[in-house]
Amino acid sequence: MPVYIAPTKDMQFLLHDVLRVTESDVAGYADIDRDMTGAILDEAGKLATDVLAPLNLSGDQEGCRLENGVVTTPKGFKEAFEALKEGGWNGLDLPEEFGGQNLPYVMGTAVGEIFVSANMAFNMYQGLTHGAISALLAHGSQGQKETYLPKMVSLDWTGTMNLTEPHCGTDLGQIRTKAEPQDDGSYLITGQKIFISAGDHDLADNVIHLVLAKAPGGGEGTKGISLFVVPKFLVNEDGSLGDRNALSVGKIEEKMGIHANATCVMNYDGAKGWLVGELHKGMRNMFTMMNEARMGVGLQGYAVAEAAYQNALAYAKDRLQGRDVTGAKEPDKAADPIIVHPDVRRMLMDQKSFVEGARAFTFWGASLIDRAHRAGDKDADGLVSLMTPVIKGFLTDKGFEGAVQAQQVWGGHGYIEEGGMSQFARDARIAMIYEGANGIQALDLVGRKLAADGGKHVMAFFEMVKAECKAHDGDERMKGFTDPLKAASKQLQAAGMFFMQNGMKNPNAALAGSYDFMHLMGHVCLGLMWTRMAKAAHAALDAGASDRDFYEAKLATGRYYMARQLPACAMHLARIESGADPVMALDAEAF
Template identity: 50%
Template structure:
């Protein structure tokens, strides 16, 4: 049986020792969020994840959601867990106090998201979608819409969705057909169908607020003709009470490989009353505010699964007796040694650990820059915005790719027992897999990185990462203690710089060349970013180990950093070679031969 314990020691290390979360209290709006407040919040989040959400993970997967007469019911225990979640004030944590939120930093919020995703990924999708809808509506909705809907969403008694995909179009939103007809009272009537809508219908909240992309009658063709609308499940009276059922319904729920306790719905809009968000024909800009928030959140889903899988695999490896150590019996009094003595098992466990802890650092770094982008002066804000824009596709794709790898490694470590449902490990592999697909497939994230982010503002976004990494390498190149980390980081960074130039040059000549290199380039970029963070983590650990009683923690951190540099980072050599080889071998292949 799987178990889960929130990795609070490492979370605190990343937040306070690596990223300086204490400094957030100096930013306007974050004055109260000192360590004295953040620590107990983390403790309480750990409790609800360990004691309330995790026990429902396997049962929710086995029971799944059900649809009967248009009503979707979540698995047993989910409604009570959601009520507990709301009573604790968790939906409001990162929301604006103007609408009843607590105004917490994203650095704190992202670590709580990780714990939820480790404990129960399906459950986490319900409040996660609401948070994304909150971001979109708070940024682009009219004052009237915000007053009407945001307080209830912040409280958690109403939830939100994002309705983009249609049966004939997913990523290519220019093909969508859902229509919006204007009414005399300023509202609109929506007609059409959306599919793959997470949390589209369920029994956790009193109302569900759908954010829907649709076309007006005079809409231009393509993505320039898309508008965004708010369409509630129940209409809302002027006093805030619920009125009649709106013309939106769930036609079916998907029977999926994983996240079975999350309701994935086909939603039908039959003349449903809706309200315009933002300007006509400019809905994508508003929707991408939500999508970018969701992409960072989906990356954290990969991180959460990686951590949970690692914990389960490490516990199993310490207990499972199988064979003898190649260098001689380690427990001669037992019939066999625990499998943790075997090099290949250690390789897999350390890979999981290096990925999980490295990805945690990257997620918090992105969250820190997001905080700075919203609470700092103009100069700091622009640099922070550039960094967030640059790393969003990397966080989404890298963390979900590595989360899936970790889930599969966990299953491999447990062998046949990992493949058996009742042991819990195979669920992580099934749950993690969707994160590489939804909110824009990871291939689309790679194209976004090379096609949009690299050339944006004449390469300005790249400077938000390249300059600090280059300065760090230069400043620490003479440090003998850090040499084993700085030197391989420097080589990987040089490869990244050369690959960047190659992708830019080749892409200008032939866009297919940039597309052919995109996925390898994103992976190269991501692994180099993790190397930078692992070097910084080693630096902090060397310093803190000398003045702390927690020597074992820092020793393990340094040892994991060494493993990453020596056994994981060399992947960048192969990725670099693949990028430099170009795309001729794939684009010249005869299409008829596939």
């Protein structure tokens, strides 16, 4: 059975050596010192290792069941969910007013990674709830907040988001679900939604659905969409549960992965719902939830890769096959462990350098969200908005690649289900698709985010990279980081210039290169993170850190990324500069 140990040491390194959280002027950061973050991460790690991870393989094998309208989760999930509730983990970074602990979002991000790595399907029941809470916090009425949030923060009730319908996914302007206004101010919601993660289950007393629907007078397309809160059970004035609402589960989807999460077809047959925010402004309101979800999905990409890597590393150290070409390492045994072979090392280093860079990137993104929300920093908000499609798209693409590489390290045993490596690959695959498929993320990045606020935020990013490199001028130890980063940044800027020069007269020239641009930018972002981590590692070594092995390994891993991964930027630029012609050369009928 696969195992998982939370990488708390690396998380502490990022929080305190790289981000230096206690020195920040963001409200609440001064309080999260090493002792506090260490205690929180250690406790989360224990829950993950002892309770959640042991249910990952069995939950995948058992899956969820729908019988007589009742959804049942796998054995052990109910007890694990109670442990999650008792620890108050869902409310870690939520307002105290509704039962949360009001810690910074970056701490919720770190703990979220631990839980996803241990059991992605299980954590989705909590993760979707957290997103629904954020949407209600931002757009709900005071009455809605008082009615729903305390129970959702405590996980007595869970939440969902309902967007997709059988005939439309990304193009939400086509949705057909209708909302009919009633005299009492409520609406009757009628329609069908599909792919609803955690749509129903036996873990909580109520499920609070946030549903996109069209009310009269909204017009065509997305402008006519409104957002409604539709509870599974109606809530009485005293907060107790009333009658079952007119909604039901049509079926549970049979999926490639995340079998232990109930992905439901939801039927709304005149279900009672209430408007959230302004009428016909539902897309804006739902995007509060979707943007958080996209950050969370990017985290899923590398968090599953982390768990897969841990098991690939353990296997590589244990599996005996072949001899080291430079001489037997264990001559008293029939063969050497496969970790001696350069190609196995290549796969492990690919995984390790990606995961550690991705973690730094995501923690940095979470710190930007904290700065935007807690300090009202609009530049931070603009920068994290620019980074969101990169975090979601790049990290899930590379995370799946890492999970497949981990499976490859196991060879034939990785293809056998009982080893658990196949599950990592299957679970990671969905992250590239949901919350906006990665092609859509690339289009969002190139078509909207680059030009936002007159290009202010992407230009600020370029200046940030330039300043980081300049700060190390003359430091020979850092040349292995700053020289590749400079080259990659110039290639990213060249790609942006190509879009500016060609995109207006031929929009396909930009769109055909958008996916490569997302990956090019992702590599530059991880290159920036590795440069910052190298700086912090050198500083720790210079200060006489006792754990020299950790910091030396950090530097070697970073040098690997800069030497072996960052050169992909040149390839992505070449593809972008080839324009749209190679992509669009064939007529549709010629395929």
